[in-house]
Amino acid sequence: MKSEPLLIVKRRFTGRILESGLLILAVALGVGAAASGLSLLLHTNSYSRQMLESPEYRELIVSTQDNAEDMETPLIETVTGESIILTYDDLEAAELVPQISFAYLSGKSRMRFMNGQFMNEMQQMEANRPEGGEPPMGGGTEGEGAPQPQEGDDFRGNMTEMLQEAASDSSIIIPEVEELYGYEVTPQFFSAWKLETQFGSLFTSSDMNGTSDYVVLGVDAAEMINRAGEPLENLIGKKILSMRSYYIIAGILEETGTSYDESYFSLDKQAGSSGAMDRFRPGGNKQLRFTVTDPEDLDSAAELLSAWFASEFGEGQTVISNPREEAEKLINRNRGISYLILFLSLAGLFIASVNISHILMSRTLRMKKHVGILKALGASNRSILKLFATEAAAVTLMGAVLGTIIAFPLSGAMEKAMGLEGGSWLFILAGVLLSSILTFAFSVIPSFQNSGIEAAEAMRQAG
Numbered sequence: 067m068k069s070e071p072l073l074i075v076k077r078r079f080t081g082r083i084l085e086s087g088l089l090i091l092a093v094a095l096g097v098g099a100a101a102s103g104l105s106l107l108l109h110t111n112s113y114s115r116q117m118l119e120s121p122e123y124r125e126l127i128v129s130t131q132d133n134a135e136d137m138e139t140p141l142i143e144t145v146t147g148e149s150i151i152l153t154y155d156d157l158e159a160a161e162l163v164p165q166i167s168f169a170y171l172s173g174k175s176r177m178r179f180m181n182g183q184f185m186n187e188m189q190q191m192e193a194n195r196p197e198g199g200e201p202p203m204g205g206g207t208e209g210e211g212a213p214q215p216q217e218g219d220d221f222r223g224n225m226t227e228m229l230q231e232a233a234s235d236s237s238i239i240i241p242e243v244e245e246l247y248g249y250e251v252t253p254q255f256f257s258a259w260k261l262e263t264q265f266g267s268l269f270t271s272s273d274m275n276g277t278s279d280y281v282v283l284g285v286d287a288a289e290m291i292n293r294a295g296e297p298l299e300n301l302i303g304k305k306i307l308s309m310r311s312y313y314i315i316a317g318i319l320e321e322t323g324t325s326y327d328e329s330y331f332s333l334d335k336q337a338g339s340s341g342a343m344d345r346f347r348p349g350g351n352k353q354l355r356f357t358v359t360d361p362e363d364l365d366s367a368a369e370l371l372s373a374w375f376a377s378e379f380g381e382g383q384t385v386i387s388n389p390r391e392e393a394e395k396l397i398n399r400n401r402g403i404s405y406l407i408l409f410l411s412l413a414g415l416f417i418a419s420v421n422i423s424h425i426l427m428s429r430t431l432r433m434k435k436h437v438g439i440l441k442a443l444g445a446s447n448r449s450i451l452k453l454f455a456t457e458a459a460a461v462t463l464m465g466a467v468l469g470t471i472i473a474f475p476l477s478g479a480m481e482k483a484m485g486l487e488g489g490s491w492l493f494i495l496a497g498v499l500l501s502s503i504l505t506f507a508f509s510v511i512p513s514f515q516n517s518g519i520e521a522a523e524a525m526r527q528a529g
Contacts, residue, residue, distance in 0.1 A: 085425070086461070089422060089425060089461050090461055090468065092418045092465070093422060093464075093469065093505055094465045094469040094472060095472070096417075096418030096469070096501065097465055097470075097498055097502055097505060098471075098472030099411040099414050099415065099476070100412055100414070100497060100501040100504075101469060101470070101473040101477070101494055101501050102407075102411065102473045102477040102480060102497065103407045103410070103411030104411075104493070105473070105489070105496070105497045106404050106477060106484075107401075107407075107408050108496070108497075109489045109490065109493050110400050110401055110404040110484070110486065111401070112490075112493075113487070114397040114400070114401070117397070118394075118397070121260070123389055123390040123393050124359075124361050124364070125258075125355050125356060125357050125358075126355070126368050126387070127354070127355055127388075127389065128152065128156075128159075128353065128354040128355075128356070128375060128384055129354075130150055130152060131382060131385055150379050152353070152354055152384070154334075156354055156375075157169040157170070157252070157254075157356075159354075159356070159371055159374045160356055163356070163370045163371060165358045165360070165363035165366060165370075166357065167258075167357055167358060167359045168254045168257050168258035168356070169354065169356050170252045170253070170355055170357075171250075171251065171252045171334050171353065171354060171355065172250070172251045172252075172353075172355060173249065173251075173334065174248075175247070175249055175250045175332065176245055176247050177248065177306075177309075177310070177313070177330060177332070178244070178245045178309040179244060179246075179306070179307065179309070180240070180307050180309055238304065238312070239291055239293065239304050239305065239306050239307070240307050241291035241306065243290050243291065246287055246290070246328075246329070246330050247328075247329060247330075248284075248329040248330035248331055248332065249329060249331050250331075250332050250334035252269075252334055253268065253273070253274070255331070256268045256269070261319055261320070261322065261326065263317035263318060263319055263320065264285070264319065264320045265302050266282070266299075266302040266318055268282060268317055269282065269331075269333055273333055278314055279310075279332065279333070280314050280315075280316040280332070280333060281306065281315055281316065281330050281332045282315075282316055282317045282318070282330070282331040283301075283315060283317070283318050283319065284318075284322070284327040284329045284331075285298070285318060285319060285320070285327050286327040286328045288315075290328075301315050301318065302315055302317065302318070313332065364388055364390060365388075368386050368388060371386055400484055404484075407480065415501055418505075419504060419505050419508035419509070420508065422505065423511050426457070426461070429457075454510070458506060458509035458510045461509060462509055463502075466502040469498060469501070469502075470494070470495070470498050473494050474491070477493075477494055
């Protein structure tokens with residue numbers, strides 16, 4: 067009797083292969099769709115929570131009016147006015163707003179390195195230069211003051227001499243990579259983003275007024291420039307030869323698991339004290355960032371900052387933006403879409419489960435004679451229940467495996483369409499498990515209806 071349920075289930079499957087295959091396919095489609103919908107909702111909530119916990123969405127950004135994305139206006143003739151220059155000194159506004167915990171500047175940057183690869187490029191450019199044309203420039207980047215050549219041959223010769231001198235100095239690193247991408251920041255950036263060093267130190271306020279150029283490296287960026295393969299702590303204090311100047315490595319960050327690991331961070335000294343500089347002139351393009359501890363304080367902090375900058379520069383000269391507002395709109399939209407997709411997928415699973423239950427019930431009715439024989443031989447209600455439950459479990463298990471295969475690409479496509487990153491396979495497996503339990507519950511209903519039938523009645527109905 068112990069093997070009898072399995073033998074009967076096997077005969078039922080092999081005897082009706084097409085029907086059994088369609089059952090498994092129905093379970094797979096229902097489970098796959100429902101698992102994808104549930105995974106999408108779980109991922110959306112997790113991604114939204116992580117997004118709002120980021121310091122980026124606890125910040126207020128102050129920029130000049132001409133750098134803000136102004137509302138569309140008709141093209142009319144106007145008199146060109148002057149725009150303000152925001153500097154490091156303007157971060158003192160944070161001292162008058164108690165809700166603000168950190169204030170800093172941060173802008174994207176690129177560091178081009180002087181190395182053999184760069185010299186080869188220079189020689190190639192010189193060879194391709196038309197006769198009488200301009201000599202090749204120093205390959206500097208936007209916002210970085212690269213050396214300006216006087217004549218092509220003299221410039222190349224000076225660069226070669228600098229490389230030779232640097233190569234003979236063990237305290238200077240000549241990276242093999244062409245360039246690194248990173249950020250120009252002021253000291254409180256690291257505190258706002260809770261970044262810490264594993265070796266060395268971070269920037270201090272006194273470094274803003276110093277003459278040396280310091281750099282803090284992400285752990286992957288440090289590995290990229292570590293030509294000698296020595297321990298990373300040995301890089302502290304060494305200099306990197308870039309197109310702009312020598313950068314002294316002040317620290318190497320702890321691993322963050324973000325793009326910061328591949329980035330460098332240098333001091334934004336151009337944002338330093340304005341001194342005698344005219345505060346009103348064309349071309350102001352700095353952004354000040356103010357971080358609050360509690361996101362609920364963003365609106366009140368924005369009002370105080372707006373009043374401070376209006377009194378300092380005049381009404382309408384600066385624009386204060388709150389990235390969290392746009393993030394919350396995006397999150398609400400994504401959640402609405404996720405709930406809709408989950409509702410539709412669960413509706414599909416419910417319809418599939420009901421149809422599966424009906425098909426299994428019809429298969430069970432055709433087995434009444436077998437049930438009567440088993441009852442006559444002494445089978446208990448529990449044994450009969452086990453027989454039908456085994457068939458339901460087999461259908462559900464095979465459908466769940468196929469549904470899992472369907473769910474992974476389907477879930478990935480939906481998450482990509484919604485711009486979500488870093489989905490977890492655990493979400494999909496959780497969706498498969500819950501969907502399979504629901505499907506099995508519907509599939510086993512016919513078992514309860516037919517396990518208690520009497521042997522004589524089963525034989526009579528079957529006949």
